[in-house]
Amino acid sequence: MKSNGTPPQLAIDTADASACKALIASLPLTNAREAHQTLVLLLTGLAHRPPPAAAYLEVLEATRAPAAFLQDELAQRYAAKPLPPLPAEGEAFRQLLALWQAMARAYAQVAQIGGADPRVQENLALICQRCVHYAGKAIIEFFRARREPTPGAWIDLHGYYATAEEWQIDGTAVAEPLGEASKSQSAVEAYAAILLVDLASPYSRSAQELAWICRWAQGFAPQTAVRPPDESTGANTFGIDLMRDAGARPLGLLQRTEAVRYFDTRSLAPTIQQALTRLKLGEPAAALGLGSDCPSALAGRLLLHLYKPWCLSAAPRRFPRRGADGIAQACLGFEPIHFHVSGSEFNQPDHVRIYSRDDMERIWTFRDSLEPGQLSVRGAQVQLGYPLERWTVADQSVLGFRLCRGEAGARIAHGQLLCLKPPDGEHFLLSQVSWNLMRKDELHIGIHVLPGVPQGIAARPTGANVSSSERYVRAFFLPAVPALKEEPTLVLPRGWFQAERVIEVFTDRPAKVRLNMLLNQGPDFERLTFTRL
Template identity: 25%
Template structure:
C-alpha cells in the first residue's frame, strides 16, 4: 500500500499541542470555532504535528476520531473561500484551497499510517482493520472531491494512491466488511468498497459541469447509491449498455467499455443502481418530495428530478457511441467573454450607435460641436475588445471542446461567449470547465441564433425618459428552428411585461419582455415581442 507522505512541517512546531487522547480532547474544547480561519489553521497545524509525532498508534486513532466532526465543520465553513469562483483562482483563493486540500491529505495519511501499523501486527489497533480501511479511503475520497470543487483534474498520483488503498483492503479481506461511520448520513455504516465506488461514480458523473450545491448533493446521494453497486469482472448493467471499467495496472477514472478484457480490469455493476434511480425518478414525477425518499432537502422537487435523470443517463444508460459523433479538430478560434465586450465586438462595422437627442446634449458638448464639429467623447479612441485564441480540440453539431493556457481572463460555468469561426460567429455558454497543468479546457454548448449588437433603455413608468442606453445582444428569430426573437440581457433585467426601447442600429422599437428562455452566469436570454414603433 502506498502511504501518502505527511505534509512537511517546521521543526519548531513539530510537537503537537497534546500528548494523548485526553489532553487532545481538552485542547479541542478551547479551539475558537467561531473564527473559522484561525481554528482551521490551528487544527491543520495540530494534525501535521501529530503525523510527525511518536504518539502511539491507538492514541493517534482516538485523537483523530475525536477531531473528525470538528474538522468537517471547519472545512464546510472554509468552502466559500475557494469554491464557486471563476478560473483561474486568484492567489488568495488558491492558497485557501491548498490549505483545505492539505488538511484532507493529512487526515488520509493519519489513517493510512495507523492502518499500516495494524497490518504490521500492532495488536492494539489490529481489531480496527476494517474501520481504518474505510477511513483511509473516505479521506482519499475527500481529497478527490477537493480537486473537483475547483475543477482540477484529479492527478494520476492521487488515483494510484486510492487504487492502492482499495487493493490492500481486498487483499486483507475487509473491502466488503461494514464499518460504523457517524458521518454517513443514512444508516451510519458503509464498506471500503462502497467508498471506492463512490469515488469512481462521482468522477464518472462528469462533475465539472456542476455547481457546489449540486455536486455536494450528488456526493451525499452516493453514500446510499454506491451500496447498490459492486466491482466485478462480469458486471450487471442494463441490456446493451456498457459498464464503467477500471484497470488496476493503470489507475485512473473509470471509462465505458463493453467488457473487461484482462484480469487486472474490473467493472462496476450498475443494474441495481439503475433500478434505485428509476424508482426515485418515478416518485419525484408523481410529486413525492425529495426528503421523503432519502434525497435530502437541498434541492427542490424539479431540480432533484432533473439532476437524478441526468445521473441515470450518465451512470446507467449512456451508450459507448455518442448520438452526435465528435470530429477532431486542429483549428484555432477567437473567443470573447463578457456581454459588454461581446456587444462591442459584434458592433464593429455593423452597428450605428443610437442617435442622441439635442435635449440630452449638455451645453459643454454643444459648444464643442460648434467649435470642433464633434464632442470630446466622439474623438476618443475605439474601445479595446478582449478576445483570446483557443484551440478547438473537437466539435459536434451542438458543441465544442476548447483549450487554452490559463490567462488574465477569468471564466466560470454557464458564462456567455462568442466564437469566431472563420467568417461566422457562434454563440454559446460554458457547460463544463476543467484545469490541469495551467491549461483550461471548456465544453461549450452552442446556443441557436446569430448575435447582433443592440442597445436598450427602460420605458417603465419609474424610469421613463432615462437617457442612458444599455449595450446588449439581439438574436433574431429562426423560424425553421422555432426560435423566437430574443435579447441577451445582463442578469436581473428581466421582468415579465417590462417595456423597453430597442435600438438595433437602424431604428427604435418599443418592445415588451415576455419570458426567460435560458439563464447563465452573466446573462439572461429573454423572449420579446414588439409593442409599437417610435418616432
C-alpha cells in the same frame, strides 16, 4: 503555537494521545486559519511520532468533525470562483488538499503499525472506510476547485479500496457520523459514491449542483456494486482499472486484467425513475431524501441529467467531437461582446438620447473627428479597451468547442457568456462556458454555442412607472435555426426574466415583446423565448 516569524511548532508531544485530544478539543474554530494550521501540524507530528496504534485511531476519530468544519470554511476561499485562481485561492486549495491526503495516510499508518494490536484489527473495516473516504474527499476537492487531479490521486483511492477488497471487508458497514445520507457506510459504498460523482460530469456543474450530487451519490451508492467483470458484462458498461490513474471508463476501452472491475449501476434506474415520477407529482425533494435545500424543479432537472451516466450504458456523444486546430478569438462581458458582435459602440437610440456633460465635453474636444449622429467619441478608446483573447482550439463538435490558453488573461466563471469567432468563421457567435478546469498551468474550457448568428440590439423595461426616456441596455437577438428546431430567442442581462413580462427592444425601430420561457442562464445572462406584440 508561536507566530513570531519562525515556523509554528506544536507545544505537545504527539506520542501522547491524551495531549493530542486535548489540543483538538481546544481548537479555536472561530479562527479557521489558525485552527487549520494547528491540525496540519498535528497530523505532520503524528506521522513522525505517533502514539500507540489504538490510541492513534482515537486521536484521528476526534479530529474528523473539526477537520470537516474547517475544510468547508477554507473551501469558501476558492470554490465557485472564476479561473485561473488567484494566488490566495490556489494556496487555500493546496492547504485543504494536503489535509485530506494526510488524513488518509494517517489512517493507513494506524493499520500498518497496529498489525499486532487486537483493538486495531477489529477496526480494520472502519480504517479502510476512512482511507477510502479521505482519498475520495481529495478527488472531490479537485472537482470543486475545477482542477485536474494530480498524478497519483486516483491510484491512492483505488489502492485503499483494493486493500479493503483483498481483506474481504470492503462491504462491511461501519459508523459514519459525518455521512449526509446515512450514518453508516462501507468502504465499497464510499468508493462507489466517488465513482458516481466522477460520472456526473463534475466540471460542468455549478458549485451548488456539485454539492447536491455528492450528497445524492452517498445515498445511491448502496444500490451499486463493484465486482470483477464476467463474460456477460458488456463492453459499453463502465469499469475501473485499479492499476490505472483514472476514474470510471467504458469497459470496452480497458484491457481485461485482474485489476479491472465492473461498476454495476443497473439497480439505480428504477429508484431514479420513481424519484422523477414523484417529483413531477409535486412531492418535495426532502421527502425523497434529496435534501431540503434543493427545490423540486431543480432536483428533477438535475436527476434527469444524471440518469444517463448513472443508469444507462456508456453511450457515445450525440454530436461527436472531432480534432481541430487553429486560433479562435474570444471576449467576455456584455459591453465587449456587444461591441464585437455589432461592430460598433453601443449608442442610445435618438428618441431617448440625452447628452451628459461628459459627452458634451468629449464632443467639443474631438469635434473635428466626430461623425454625424455619433453619440460619443469613444470609438478608438473602446476598441483599445475591448481586446480579443486568442485561444487554441483543441477540438470541436456541431454545438461546441474545447479551447485552451495559458494563465494570462481574463478570469472565466462556469456558465458565463462568451463571444467567440472560430478560426474559419466570419461571424462572432454567442456561447456559454459549459465547463472549465485548470490542467497544470493551462486553462481549458468547453463552450456550448448558442444557436443562431447574433445581432446586437437594445432593450429596456416598460410599464406605468417607466419613463419614456428610460435608457436602453445592451441585448442580443438570435434568429431561428430550423435545422436544430430552435426558435428565435433573446439574450438579456441576468435578472431581467419574468414570465409574461413585457419589454421594449430596439433594432432599427422600437417594438414590444412578451417574455415567455427561460431556456438557459449563466451568472451574467439569460436566454429566453418571446412573442412579438
